[in-house]
Amino acid sequence: MTSRASTPPGLPLSPDAGDDPYLERVRDHVRALPESGIVEVMNYGRDRPGMIPLWAGEGDVPTPPFICEAAATALHAGETFYTWQRGLPELRIAIARYMARTYGMAENPDRYFVTGSGMQAIHIALAMAVGAGDEVIIPSPSWPNAAAAAQKAGARPVYVPFAYGKDGFSLDHERLAAAVTERTRAIFLNTPANPTGFVATREDLEAVLALARRHGLWIIADEIYGRFYYGQPGGAAARAPSFHDVMDEGDHILFVQTFSKNWAMTGWRVGWIEADPRLGQVIENLIQYSTSGVAAFMQRGAVAALDQGEAFVAQQIARARKGRDLVADALIATGKVDLVKPPGAFYLFFGIAGRTDVRSLGLTLVDEANVGLAPGTAFGPGGEGFMRLCFARGDAQLAEASRRLVAWLEGTATA
Template sequence: MSPMTSATLRAAAPESAEDRLLADVSAHATNLPPSGIVELMNYGRTREGLIPLWVGEGDLPTPAFICEAAAGALHRGETFYTWQRGVPELRAAIARYMTRQYGVAETPERYFVCGSGMQAINIAFALTLSPGDEIIIPTPAWPNAAAAALTRGAKPVSVPFAYGPDGFSLDFQRIADAITPRTRAIFINTPANPTGFVASREALQTLLDLARARGIWIVADEIYGRFYYGPEGRAPSFHDIMAPDDRILFVQTFSKNWAMTGWRIGWIEAPPVLGPVIENLVQFFTSGVAPFMQRGAIAALDDGEPFVAEQIARARAGCDMVADPLIATGKVDLVKPHGAFYLFLSIPGQEDVRRLALRLVDEANIGLAPGTAFGPGGERFLRLCYARGEGQLREATARFVSWLERNV
């Protein structure tokens, strides 16, 4: 597959019928950046024996008890249109889960089921961004948030993280300076993909104070909140410091905690007064989520704690298993992360990371994502997902170390 950039998608001087057709497509669609991760996946997807560490996804399929709950509902005929806000039993299960994890009041009416965390972001952006509005996104960041803003005709404003010997940190002054009269929101992902950054409680308070003072929304992506390697059981959360009517929209997913990446189911948490608006947006985006999938999600929340605990322990061990040998080579720049399940590393002297990622497919049979996919500040990095089993991680690490010894 050749690289698809907006330059190649939109021919400067349309000549063929295909070029003319493409020239008739909305610039909001053709100017979208292609996913630098999908490009790599498509490039290497069918390679024999390749170990894929490029996407934010583990190697475990969804646990059987979750699949069985969904399959049972399918066979019982739960195949009709359902509540646009999510089936009441799932909203109640989410509320119980959030109460257990975050000590918040059990209020099902704050939670709205939607068709992936990605759709939760689109709903949050539809709530906050009109065409021409701006949203601040600290980068490097998972690229889909910025792209979702672009699909709406809004403007994502990148504010690079500071980077030092301790890794990435938020630069509050640059964030404050980036706020303009068109700024409606700030997108905060913590623990963060791809950097492994985790905002402290103090950092969250600083952000909240800033958002309150400047009248902007916070879109909080805390989907890796439980993949946290500090002393506490989970990462600090806006739930720890917020008031109920703060302008915070949480986007959430079942993908990571419960190994349900392929399902496309998540939720958005918002003040209940937004319920009718969110219900409308769900209706007009995809018209709800399969009820049989929602039964699987209920099982995940109610009975999934042993699995989640195992996933987190596995990720913690996986981080050491990959990071320590790579650091020992002396050939990579890598700060061990505090949360999420990615290493974000650079190789001094190897600046063209898209080409580097393609080479690692061809020469080491491992799939990493190029940092260019994650916006300003990511240009010289590679992202490696370590949410896999010991066998694959040790083999992938050996291949990578060997490649480094040969080539760097």
């Protein structure tokens, strides 16, 4: 059961007044923050009977019991007091172990700082890196929250479109380099990427790092889908190329991470920042003055996830790979979609012949196919003409969603 199942009728509550003069006292850059374009279609379709919701970046599996039990045990044991602003030492050690076995890092707990979500990790990374008047380079289309968090910090996102061709999305290094100005302070790179499925090669990472070094920029590395990588045979050790493979000590890279995807903990809001330990006090202060830490009992769940969760993660990845093939093969077979199977993350990002207004297409698909997809326009420049479909779900549901989408495509896609 999700919280949505028990929503009282008539809620969310009354609509907002958009241009009310009451809002004039809100700071401009905050008032200008965009509403999430994913939420719009979710709110439109949320309560439809039989709806298959493939719009959000989350799977359909609740958090596994061994994680819930670790948290509940700590909660009942009274771990309900203020705790370490940088995170429980035990959790920082568990993260260090996890990163050592997954990325071959030296095991150094000083590098890891527990945050109240991957989103908060991004928020804190951006707070360190940028302020009013600065620019952040973001390959686009991209998950919109990074750009919005930069705007919230007073900075301006500078979008550099991915190249797009028969092999899917790729980084355009010339355009990236050309986007650097004297106001640029950071490059935000998400790989494997939401929504495109783009995965940076080692050479891509070396080029971005060289660019950042040349201009004295921060890199904010969002590798949260690093385990969801289909570019090589699967297995527990498989993972996408990472800045960890190419960086040196002394590079200015801030890694943002989350428990949401690997361990089916989207609703928990727990993540971490990985950074040079010299940033420790700054990060601690930013945590202190934004949320003052993460519940200790939730952190006990996170320790269980890291220490006992590898089999679960492997299942999740195998399931996503299967889901990707199931839906992508069915859609491609219609000949009516522009779709390249993505090498990473858990989204298909594709165009439908003759349909360019994807914002209304999202609502149409709710009405006519009872399947929820997110419009590409929710992901910024370059997203026009695309729809995002999350395939991190079970076979039966994905087969039914494919059947509905194929039927809809064959009935109307050329209309």
